Amino acid sequence: MRLIDLAVKGGFNVNVFAYEGAVYLPFAKQAQHPNAVHGRNVEEENHPLPRTWIAALMKEAGDKGLKLDWANCGLCVDERGAAEAIEGVRRGSPADFWNFAQNSINTLVIGTR
Template sequence: MSKKTLTFALMDAPYESENLTTAFRLLAIAAERGFTINVFAYEGASALAFAKQVPHPNPVHGKNVAEENHPTTKDQVAALLACAEENGGKVDWVNCGMCVDERGVNEFVPGTRRGSPADLHAFTEASDNVLVIPTK
C-alpha cells in the first residue's frame, strides 16, 4: 500500500476517556506503516503533549513510581513521533492554541506545535482520510 496521509482530530482530555487509548492504538499503527499523520489536538486533548506531566506511584497497588511505570500521554506522543520517523513517515501534531492557553498547558513535547482550526482545514485538504474522535 502506498504511503497515505491521515488526519485525526482528538478532543478528550488525558486520563479521562478510553477514546484516547483507542486513538493512540490507531496512531501507532499508522506510524508503523510510515504514513504521514496529522493530529489536531482540540479542547482537552490539547493537554496530551503537555511536557510537565509526571508519572506517579500507585499506593493502592503498593507500587512505587518505578514499579507502577505510569503511562503519560506526553511519552506516548513522543514515542509516536519517533516511530513515524523511524518508519519513513512523519507526524504533524498541532495543539489548539486557544485551548492550551485557557488550560495553561502551553509547554509542549518537542516536535509538536501550536496551531489553529486553519491547520485542521489544511490537514483535511491534504489528507486521504480524516477521522474525528469526538468527546461525549
C-alpha cells in the first residue's frame, strides 16, 4: 500500500492485480473490532481498515487526474468468498495481469507461496 501511495503521490498511474489473500484488502464488509487482550472496545482500538486506505488512494489518484486500476483475481475472489469489494475495484483475470505488465513502464510482483 505504501508503494502505491508513493507512486500516486509521484504522479504515476498505477495498476494493481491482487491475487490470493490480497483480494480481501478492498473487501467491503471489513469491520473494526475490539481488542479483548488489551481491554479496549471498538472505539478505543480504532483498528484501521485496508478498504478505507484503498478508497482514499483511488480518490487521490482521481483528484490528480491519475488512474488507479485495481483488479481482483476473479478465481481468488470466488475461492475466498470475497466478491463484495469497494467501489472502483473490479473483477479481473490473469489476462489483466498480463496486460498490466505488457503496457507498463515498470512491474513489481510480490509473490506468495
